[in-house]
Amino acid sequence: LLLCLDVASLENLSATCYYFDQLIAGKFLLALHFPFTVGFIKEVMADNCFEKKPLLKISCKKSWEDFQTIPALPGDISESSSTHKLIIGNSPDMMDYLVFSQMSLLSLHKLRELDLVPDSVKQDDRLLGQRIMTSYSNFDCSLLHHI
Secondary structure, eight states: OGGGSOHHHHHHHHTTOHHHHHHHTTTOEEEEESSOOHHHHHHHHHOSOOOOOBEEEEEOOOOOOOBOSSOOOTTOOOOOBOHHHHHHHSOHHHHHHHHHHHHTTOBOTTOOEEEOOOSOSEETTEEOOHHHHHHHHHHHHHHHHHO
């Protein structure tokens, strides 16, 4: 039965009771945002042991939402970043390294779903330019290559 359900249905089933949570979430990492969110990285850093569970779904929404990679220190000027800025602002070699280093922490042999659709194709009520769409496409190709 579990093999026939999509990941969203498995997440819903896992939330219904302790038994299904242990059966599903105990065996699998259901879904993960890529590149990893700061919250996920902090979770990994806080654990003493890291278990590689098979991942079922990767989402790469290329979010414009800002995040702080390094906590702001008093008197320190720390810039925020976003997945969009990481993709647009780095060289293809740097993006390959980012993808490779984060993918090495994942078990992908049971991956079922891959969501590469960006959060939005508009910026300031205008469609994204060709340069941005090309950068997104190159990033997606790099991700697919490493999978």
